Amino acid sequence: MSTQKSVFPEFQITAKVVYVPSESRPEQSYHFFAYKIAITNLGSSPAQLMSRHWVITDAFGTKEEVRGPGVIGIQPKIQPGQTFEYDSACPLHTNTGSMKGRYFMTAENGESFTVEIPEFYLIAPMAIH
Numbered sequence: 001m002s003t004q005k006s007v008f009p010e011f012q013i014t015a016k017v018v019y020v021p022s023e024s025r026p027e028q029s030y031h032f033f034a035y036k037i038a039i040t041n042l043g044s045s046p047a048q049l050m051s052r053h054w055v056i057t058d059a060f061g062t063k064e065e066v067r068g069p070g071v072i073g074i075q076p077k078i079q080p081g082q083t084f085e086y087d088s089a090c091p092l093h094t095n096t097g098s099m100k101g102r103y104f105m106t107a108e109n110g111e112s113f114t115v116e117i118p119e120f121y122l123i124a125p126m127a128i129h
Contacts, residue, residue: 010041010042010043011039011040011041011042011043011047011078011103011105011115012038012039012040012042013037013038013039013040013103013115013116013117013118014037014038014040015035015036015037015038015099015117015118015120016035016036017033017034017035017120017121017122017123018033018034018035019031019032019033019122019123019124019125020032020033020034020089023089024124026095026124026126029093029094030091030092030093031091031092031093031094031095031122031124032089032090032091032092033089033090033091033092033122033124034087034088034089035087035088035089035090035099035120035122036085036086036087037071037085037086037088037117038083038084038085039076039078039083039084039085039103039115040082040083041078041079041080041081041082041083042081043080044080045080045107045108045109046077046078046079046080046107046108047077047078047105047106047107047108047113048075048076048077048078048105048106049070049071049075049076049077049078049084049103049104049105050069050070050075050104050105050106050112051067051068051069051070051075051103051104052066052067052068052070052071052101052102052103052104053065053066053067053101053102053104054066054067054099054100054101054117055099055100055101056090056092056097056098056099057097057098057099058092058093058094058096058097059092059094059095059096059097060094062093066101071086071088071103072086072087072088090122092122095123095124095126095127096121096122096123096124096127097121097122098119098120098121098122099117099119099120099122100116100117100118100119100120101116101117102114102115102116102117103115103117
């Protein structure tokens with residue numbers, strides 16, 4: 001009897017965060033962060049990003065979960081060696097916080113798998129002493 005192991009593409013996720021002062025109102029506890037996500041397919045098979053699940057945590061430890069189809073209104077198919085990038089944003093009631101989550105993907109053969117999004121931090125410049 002042979003065992004067949006599922007082979008899913010490997011993905012690398014990177015995030016770059018920018019605090020947006022023009023959209024923020026610190027005196028009203030409203031801090032606006034823009035971020036760019038890069039999703040790189042390091043594997044040898046294409047895969048499609050079907051949905052996402054974010055966990056956003058503010059400085060008080062309050063968590064908000066966001067789930068939805070695709071990203072920025074699309075469900076990109078990412079070819080081997082390709083990087084898909086998108087921009088999004090996150091408002092917070094505190095001047096620091098973090099985001100982490102997962103993407104739910106479908107491989108070319110129809111199998112589903114999950115790609116973890118490593119935690120990254122949202123830190124307003126005024127939060128650094």
